[in-house]
Amino acid sequence: MRIATKIISGYAILIALMAAVLVYQVASIHHMQSINKNLSGLNFSAARTSIQLMRDRDLVEEYTKKSFIVGDPDYVEKLREFKEGFASSLQDMQYLGRSEREQVEINRLVQFWEEFSQALARELAVLTPGTMPSELDQHLERLRAQVQTVHQVSLRTIEAEVGKAADTGAKAEWISWSAAAIALVVSFLVSFFIVRSISEPLHHLTEGTRAVAEGKFYYRLDASRNDEFALLAKDFNTMTARLNELDQMKKDFVSHVSHELKGPLASMQETTHMLLEEIPGSLTEKQKRLLDLNLLSSKRLSSMLENLLDMSRLEAGVMEYELTTQELVVLIQTVVSQLEPQALEKTIRVEPDLPAKPLIVECDGDRIIQVLSNLLGNAIKFSPPGSVIKVRAFSVAALPETMPASWREKVTEDGDSAGFALVAVSDSGPGVPDAHKEKIFEKFHQVKQGKKISGQGVGLGLAICRTIMEAHRGAIWVEDNSNHGSGSVFWLLLRLGSSQEGVTHRTSSPL
The missing domain is CATH 3.30.565.10 (Histidine kinase-like ATPase, C-terminal domain)
Incomplete structure (x- = not known):
């Protein structure tokens, strides 16, 4: 089997397994997000509202007693305000309650509140300061007990949702660990067989590239296998043979140019120096200027030649x-x-x-x-x-x-x-x-x-x-x-x- 086929088959299995786990994880996360949304957006709001109901009920009770015992109109006015607050909180609670048990208890609280409101209206109509009607005491006590019941039901609903989220998370974690273990085993097996089939030729290829990096262009790889590494070995051997030829050409070029170009150029510069020193004879100013330009150009040419020679030495590795x-x-x-x-x-x-x-x-x-x-x-x-x-x-x-x-x-x-x-x-x-x-x-x-x-x-x-x-x-x-x-x-x-x-x-x- 070709190496490419082995790699593709092995990792295709691994990718499919990972994709399945990913799909499950996305679904689990979506489900947990839905639960968390209910917890944060509704259930906790319901719990907070139930606590507010208890506070409002206590205020209603306090000012009911003050209104009937003292008979002050200001207390009566305050009582009406707290009644409106309790009614508003109760209306919010009706919207926030989601579970069936919550709705039952909230509806019962609404019924008790309506009965209390009717009884309060009757008693206020014939208000006699100094006495608290016993009927109102009974209604207030029923309200207290029912508000407590609604609060407890809200808390139990939150606990149920939290438990559901925990169960979903635990299940997702178990599946994730199981999938990870399976993926690890599959990865190990795939990697083991792939590494086994490519480690030896890859080792030889590494040795070959290291040898080429060290300038040993005579190194050759075994091209007798029947896979991609054999093709790679043939191309590698062709490359090293060509590099060996080029390396020899560079060395010959450096040696040849060093002797063939630097010598004549040095002679030209020496001749120009002798002319400028007027050894053969005197020169006019125009002739000196032209010779100076000639010497400057030869120096530039010499500098460019030195750069070319340095480049060749560096590339050939002889610097x-x-x-x-x-x-x-x-x-x-x-x-x-x-x-x-x-x-x-x-x-x-x-x-x-x-x-x-x-x-x-x-x-x-x-x-x-x-x-x-x-x-x-x-x-x-x-x-x-x-x-x-x-x-x-x-x-x-x-x-x-x-x-x-x-x-x-x-x-x-x-x-x-x-x-x-x-x-x-x-x-x-x-x-x-x-x-x-x-x-x-x-x-x-x-x-x-x-x-x-x-x-x-x-x-x-x-x-x-x-x-x-x-x-x-x-x-x-x-x-x-x-x-x-x-x-x-x-x-x-x-x-x-x-x-x-x-x-x-x-x-x-x-x-």
């Missing part, structure tokens, strides 16, 4: 990192001094804000200089003439709150960590739109903002920076420069402090 203890402030000062002439050409001022206390980090110094040079170089390219670029560095104990979630998941805070070093490069250029803040770190991605800026590359620099920072277990991201209303702030995060020095790591993290 080496020599992690040693470095003073981050010194690295920043080196980059600033190297790029300051380029900034002065655009009348841009670079303002470093660096701590007096050393920031010791473990990194590959050349690669971090490459990242810093890229960030500061971009800031110079995109900043308008006469603006200011600020380079700040400081240490923090924990990850900054503004750090994107995608980086926060990758950079974990170790218990033994001494904290982090942060570098911020702030400019006042056009800025980076929110939709591109993550994409600019992808290969060949560039933000289109009007005409192309002079010196703009092919979109590899930030992608390489991201991969370098990933290899250092650090982070790089961009935010808006809120202090100037425009521009960007590129942040660089590195870990502080470590005891190992001079350890070389290799990475094959793809861009």
Whole structure:
């Protein structure tokens, strides 16, 4: 049997069982809601009304006695008010009583009330102060007993409804537990047979994917089974064979381009330098200007070539990192001094804000200089003439709150960590739109903002920076420069402090 058929059949049974339980649960909940509605909307209201009837009856009795003993008209008026209140409560009770027993007792109370009202009207007509008619005492006593009876019946009705709800809940609970137990057994059986049929090939597939991730493209899977895993194994073997070919092609490309392109380009730059130094002969100002432009273009071409070569090395997994203890402030000062002439050409001022206390980090110094040079170089390219670029560095104990979630998941805070070093490069250029803040770190991605800026590359620099920072277990991201209303702030995060020095790591993290 095919694996897909096994999975579908097993879980179809489980889903059907769960659907049946769900239907029963919905019906039970609906029934319990109906009971609760009766309890909350009617029975408890009836109980409250019966209590009010007892209070009204007591007031009627009190003012009946006061009216006949004192004979004050004010007491008679009060008596009429309390009679109206009792009659109103009695009318509400007639509406709220739902059970047959409640209706019987309420009707009897109505009859006693009517008899009392008639007797009271007769006695009031011949009111003689100082004496309480015995007939009225008898009627009031009957009313007291009957109101108590109505109240007790209301309470018993509530108890009956509560018991019914409890029985329904207990039954639903028992069925739920039974269905859950059956579902658990069925799930275990289904899962057991499915896992049994796929665990071994899945284990081999896991080993194969791990081998490919480690660059072992020669790994092959067994394709002799007669199921979906056999088809998957054949496709996997085809993929690894193709990856092996591509991997070899990348390595050949890196080796070939390194020797074939860098050599002639270096010769061109050296020749231009010699001409500018006027070794072959003197030059006119126009000739010097043209040679300067030629040298600048060759440097741009060299930078683009280095980026392409770095990308190829990173993708091929042949980039080496020599992690040693470095003073981050010194690295920043080196980059600033190297790029300051380029900034002065655009009348841009670079303002470093660096701590007096050393920031010791473990990194590959050349690669971090490459990242810093890229960030500061971009800031110079995109900043308008006469603006200011600020380079700040400081240490923090924990990850900054503004750090994107995608980086926060990758950079974990170790218990033994001494904290982090942060570098911020702030400019006042056009800025980076929110939709591109993550994409600019992808290969060949560039933000289109009007005409192309002079010196703009092919979109590899930030992608390489991201991969370098990933290899250092650090982070790089961009935010808006809120202090100037425009521009960007590129942040660089590195870990502080470590005891190992001079350890070389290799990475094959793809861009």
